[in-house]
Amino acid sequence: MGTPLYDITIYYNGNVIKDAPTDWDFRRTVNYIADFYHDRLNGYKPAKTGRICIHLGPTKNWDKPNYFGSICSYDNVIDENKYLTLSKSQKYKYILDILHLTVIEIADIYDWDKSVFNNAYKHIIESDFKFEKYYPEKKSKDRKHIGQIVLVKTEEKSKLYASIRTGDSSIKKVLLEKNNWYWFDSTYNFAKNCKWLDNSSFGLYKNGKNCYFSTNHNRTISDLTFNENDF
Structure with missing residues (x-):
């Protein structure tokens, strides 16, 4: 069955958006969406992956995901100024889209079951983020x-x-x-x-x-x- 996927975490590597501990709004937003998405995977276990870490910033710097033990790390771009103009529900959708696209890219590389992630994404959208x-x-x-x-x-x-x-x-x-x-x-x-x-x-x-x-x-x-x- 492999190592359980016990966590998906989103990190921010930029300077435009205030992050914890200075300001908790962004941190709560990304944690809420990552937790929601992870839970809707319903216990799915990608091979040899216990944790997924997604690093967001103004530029994409990695050509492919990298592993440290069972921790899979990858990065993607966030339009920081766009994010700051969005309403709360729009922020949820924007972060979810980035998270999902990043994970799907990893799934393509390592041949994970993409239907599990697509179903998680669909559920969150249909639930209106509740x-x-x-x-x-x-x-x-x-x-x-x-x-x-x-x-x-x-x-x-x-x-x-x-x-x-x-x-x-x-x-x-x-x-x-x-x-x-x-x-x-x-x-x-x-x-x-x-x-x-x-x-x-x-x-x-x-x-x-x-x-x-x-x-x-x-x-x-x-x-x-x-x-x-x-x-």
């Missing part, structure tokens, strides 16, 4: 309830929702909310591990901490807390 990830439905042991986790991300926040169906009725409540740490974010792992803890509690129990929606109490019960820098 990050919503739906996890598989799970039935309670008594078969009375169906629970599903929905992960919703913005540039700054990650939220896990518990969506519960009981007969013809349904309810959707926030399980947890924390700062978004993009591809490192712990909400991905939390979402995968949510389950019916009993016939009325849907969520997770981790390291002695609870975070679940109770159908008996019709509310979220949680002692999980997150500080500003908690992944």
